[in-house]
Amino acid sequence: MPNQALQQWVDEVAAQTTPDSVHWCDGSDEEIGLLNDMMVDDGTLVRLDGDKHPGSYYARSDINDVARVEDRTFICAATEDEAGPTNNWMAPAEMHAVVDSLYDGCMAGRTMYVIPYLMGPPGSPMSKVGIEITDSPYVVANMRIMTRMGQVAIDELERDGQEGDFVKGLHSTGNLDPEQRYICHFPDENLIMSFSSNYGGNALLGKKCFALRLASVLARREGWMAEHMLILGLTDPEGTKTYVAAAFPSACGKTNLAMLVPPESFLEAGWSVETIGDDIAWLKFGEDGRLYAINPEYGFFGVAPGTSDETNPNALASCRANSLFTNVALLPDNTVWWEGLCDPPAEATDWKGNPWTPDAEAPAAHPNSRFTAPAGQCPCISPDWESPAGVPISAIIFGGRRSSTTPLVYQARSWQHGTYIGATMTSEKTAAAVGGLGELRHDPMAMLPFCGYHMADYWQHWLDVGERGGAKMPDVFHVNWFRRDAEGNWLWPGFGENMWVLKWIVDRVGGGGEAVESPIGWLPTAAAVGFDELGLDPIVGEALLEVNVEDWLAEANERAEYLAGFGEKLPTVLAEENDSLTAQLQASGDS
Numbered sequence: 001m002p003n004q005a006l007q008q009w010v011d012e013v014a015a016q017t018t019p020d021s022v023h024w025c026d027g028s029d030e031e032i033g034l035l036n037d038m039m040v041d042d043g044t045l046v047r048l049d050g051d052k053h054p055g056s057y058y059a060r061s062d063i064n065d066v067a068r069v070e071d072r073t074f075i076c077a078a079t080e081d082e083a084g085p086t087n088n089w090m091a092p093a094e095m096h097a098v099v100d101s102l103y104d105g106c107m108a109g110r111t112m113y114v115i116p117y118l119m120g121p122p123g124s125p126m127s128k129v130g131i132e133i134t135d136s137p138y139v140v141a142n143m144r145i146m147t148r149m150g151q152v153a154i155d156e157l158e159r160d161g162q163e164g165d166f167v168k169g170l171h172s173t174g175n176l177d178p179e180q181r182y183i184c185h186f187p188d189e190n191l192i193m194s195f196s197s198n199y200g201g202n203a204l205l206g207k208k209c210f211a212l213r214l215a216s217v218l219a220r221r222e223g224w225m226a227e228h229m230l231i232l233g234l235t236d237p238e239g240t241k242t243y244v245a246a247a248f249p250s251a252c253g254k255t256n257l258a259m260l261v262p263p264e265s266f267l268e269a270g271w272s273v274e275t276i277g278d279d280i281a282w283l284k285f286g287e288d289g290r291l292y293a294i295n296p297e298y299g300f301f302g303v304a305p306g307t308s309d310e311t312n313p314n315a316l317a318s319c320r321a322n323s324l325f326t327n328v329a330l331l332p333d334n335t336v337w338w339e340g341l342c343d344p345p346a347e348a349t350d351w352k353g354n355p356w357t358p359d360a361e362a363p364a365a366h367p368n369s370r371f372t373a374p375a376g377q378c379p380c381i382s383p384d385w386e387s388p389a390g391v392p393i394s395a396i397i398f399g400g401r402r403s404s405t406t407p408l409v410y411q412a413r414s415w416q417h418g419t420y421i422g423a424t425m426t427s428e429k430t431a432a433a434v435g436g437l438g439e440l441r442h443d444p445m446a447m448l449p450f451c452g453y454h455m456a457d458y459w460q461h462w463l464d465v466g467e468r469g470g471a472k473m474p475d476v477f478h479v480n481w482f483r484r485d486a487e488g489n490w491l492w493p494g495f496g497e498n499m500w501v502l503k504w505i506v507d508r509v510g511g512g513g514e515a516v517e518s519p520i521g522w523l524p525t526a527a528a529v530g531f532d533e534l535g536l537d538p539i540v541g542e543a544l545l546e547v548n549v550e551d552w553l554a555e556a557n558e559r560a561e562y563l564a565g566f567g568e569k570l571p572t573v574l575a576e577e578n579d580s581l582t583a584q585l586q587a588s589g590d591s
């Protein structure tokens, strides 16, 4: 039986949206079987080949509904200052006046699904409950993969004895009109309202809306961190485990890094890599004063193009069965294909539903096409991935797509310096959000589209957490797999070979690893990151680790302007870190 607070909210929503019926999702196999059958019958889904993709389905979105819409995403905090300059803001009452009426009668002729879901492992003090109400069975099918759905969430509410303590998410497909598309967050009401989009990041409300935007607000209030980070575990040949978390902007390879297959030489030596999560980490202090992380999600919502047996065999194995594919290409034998998977098929139906052959100019799969796959199916999923206590984090890695300037890897001198590095991260834009592909933009801690409050307050929160953790805080690093030469060729092989960089990071947190000081932080020696074993041309090796004084002075100048844009709220230590970088660059240029 649902509790009173929950039943009351569901009744209110039903009275407003006037669905034909209300269905409480229990997350069972039987329930999803019936829903999938229904969606196959009405053409929402195509059932994929039962041998090659058992229990899996294919979907196409509306062609205008393929990515997150940052310009239509709002943080409706009480004041504009609370939302800060990086968020769209509207006062709660004003936004309610705009969006509430969109829901009047919007579910007429449809079924209203009530999805109780749990973010985090059952029984974890870090886990939290959400309820999503939606009129989209496609959203239900995705949420069932991405979250722990059903009684497990209701039980958790009861265990806490806080029956009203859930995040409300109200979603309707509306008519998919982009002009009516709104993704609204009301931090003071614990409420998300999403209208007119079925795209994952806009409609699966447990993910970006709850686990990052609203959770970041809760985290600040309650003294923890909600971050756009993968979590992975590395075991060295002696059997010592090191867990790291890494923040990269959307579609910059978090899923690939989280499931990395080490090169043969590492495997032979006894190294292994385990996945805990590929997108979101909630981090909290443990009793020993260290930061522990859980993955609040239950599945992967991964970018399909570029995923192959070479680049990420573990992701492919994860989505072989019981998965959902959206906006990839469909083959005549009811299997799926996307650019980069393998050689192009002779014929396919593209993501728009049109016939496609390899001489077509446009790709067969949308660049932001996705697979939704159960995390438990990942061959390298960690035995600790559902540990209620989480895993202790030894290193935090920032990264972005930078074709120039930023070296392969460097290490911050302190937590404060690391916070500065995260705060001033920039990356080239990807297809995960609408607009501006390839443009360089600031994406602090990879949280630009996901921080639910003032970005400068968020930086202060990082600094405060660092004060509290002191010497027990993780070491901080920055990586860039995407540096190119003058002809545009990648300098670094990436993928499995990123293990060389991870090994250096593990060595550094263990007190070893050769490093040299530079104005931007500690750099590895070429030998410490395997340039010899990789047979890299020394010129390429030098370019990968180069800190060009002129480029970096220009970078520091631009950063100074960016930071100044945050006005009075900017923590002064971040401006000081930037001044110190400039001074060190100037000194090194003079010598």
Ligand code: OXD
Pocket (backbone or CB within 6 Å): 068, 200, 201, 249, 250, 251, 279, 301, 432, 433
């Ligand atoms: C995602 C994103 O889908 O960051 O994870 O856009």
Ligand code: MN
Pocket (backbone or CB within 6 Å): 228, 249, 250, 251, 279
């Ligand atoms: Mn993401």
